[in-house]
Amino acid sequence: MAMPTFKNAKIFLGTDQTHFASAMTINNGLVTWVGSSEEVTDEQAVDLQGRTVLPGLIDVHTHPKYIADALHGVACTPPNVNSIAEMQTALRHSVAFGKSDQTWIEGWGFDETKLAEHRTPTVDDLDKVSTTQPIFIYRSDCHSSVGNSKALELAGIDRDTPDPQGGFIGHFPDGRPNGYMKEVAATQLLIRVKSVQNYTADVQNMVNSSDHYLANGIVAIGEMMGRKQPDDSLRLYQDAVATGFKPKTAIYYVYDEVADNSELTPTFDDQLRVTGIKVFMDGSISGETAYNKRPYPDGRNGVAITSPAKLKRAVDYARAHKLQVAAHAMGDAAIQTVLDVTQGLDPWLADRPSIRIEHASILSNAMLDQLNHAKMNYALVTQPIFFFAEDESYRQFLSPAQFKLIYRDKSMLTTKARFALSSDAPCTPWAEPDSPFVNIYAAVTRKTANSDLVNPEEAITVPQAILAYTKWSAEIGGFKHNGQLMPGLAGDFVVLDRDIFTIPSDDIQNVKVQSTWIAGEKVSPN
Structure with a gap:
């Protein structure tokens, strides 16, 4: 592996709020030296032209499987979707629309309080998009969801289906299911039937989501919805990593799915680990x-x-x-x-x-x-x-x-x-x-x-917020080789398009990642 040196940068080391360097060397994937550009003698050193560099960012609470679904699904969120009518139009423009009756049309992000109708979409609203293809839309909290009549049919949900423990199946006044699946236990009734039909697609969607994370500078993630059914999340990630999924991942399994499984034990691989349990x-x-x-x-x-x-x-x-x-x-x-x-x-x-x-x-x-x-x-x-x-x-x-x-x-x-x-x-x-x-x-x-x-x-201050995405996140999530750019730690870092430490605070939301590097090699844009 090459031993690149980087110079002429503003490198936030991630050790505390104040320490920076202007140059660093990465060897065999690890930082081996940090210091001043004046000390660099390597004529092949990469000139970062004054850009701001952060340790690779860590999102310790996210839902990569949901993100993978969302990336090929339809954003039903402001500022793009502000009414049920606009949601229906957006769903009709889904790449899945018009395909086979085995192809799910998916969306995410609606909040009934932000919709012009000020109500939750129903099965009847989604049936106006399609009755032959199943439709599934996450509410913004990812706890609840809505399905059309085809999705309910595939999940075996009718007026007599009992509420799962901790969840609620919505009904119209006449007793007919209205498509609203309130809270995680109810939403899982649709997710499970959807996933059973789509394991290969799930793996590919995960692989496709890798570029999304890297484009945001995220090199490590906490998967907060590990599942045993219908497919084991560890298997899903193993297959995705083998096919090109790059972010380091710590999996937290939903406790209800493992409570009777005495075999769930922690693993310690740096790329993919079983770390904990999630309790709602x-x-x-x-x-x-x-x-x-x-x-x-x-x-x-x-x-x-x-x-x-x-x-x-x-x-x-x-x-x-x-x-x-x-x-x-x-x-x-x-x-x-x-x-x-x-x-x-x-x-x-x-x-x-x-x-x-x-x-x-x-x-x-x-x-x-x-x-x-x-x-x-x-x-x-x-x-x-x-x-x-x-x-x-x-x-x-x-x-x-x-x-x-x-x-x-x-x-x-x-x-x-x-x-x-x-x-x-x-x-x-x-x-x-x-x-x-x-x-x-x-x-x-x-x-x-x-x-x-x-x-x-x-x-809080900008340096504190960045530490909360780097050093402190690494300490909480067990990413022991990440979070700082110091000798002996991973050469994972991001180059920003502007200096987040000096720009007006209102401009922080517009910061973009110019490039993301893992183990000293550029992985985004690829």
């Missing part, structure tokens, strides 16, 4: 299913998917198998349950936090104090892109007091918990749901897509 404590704020202490305007408190007793069983399972627990908890009641069940337990992982609280969307001062006094070691993995894209929903469904407690990034940094930014893509209604720079923009400016300002006292 609640739903989403925009879907009014996040479990909150204070009720929504409809009088309900959301959905408590996992009881304290079941969470404790999941923690015991993870401890016995030396796995990390990633607990999806958006509402304050859900987060409180995680803290109350786990705060007094001994950590069982030494190399990374034993418990990850995913989203941590509503945090009170008392919860922050609880984190600081807990025996357990925690990580807080959060997504400012949610309030950026879903501001209207948050203001509609949360009280002013609750709204003041959302996505408290700066306050999270004052706790002893590890902190990371991530996308949860494609689970938010934005056309570029996993753009690191939209997420960083929201964390730094606290501005939203509709120009609202959200709790500006919780803004």
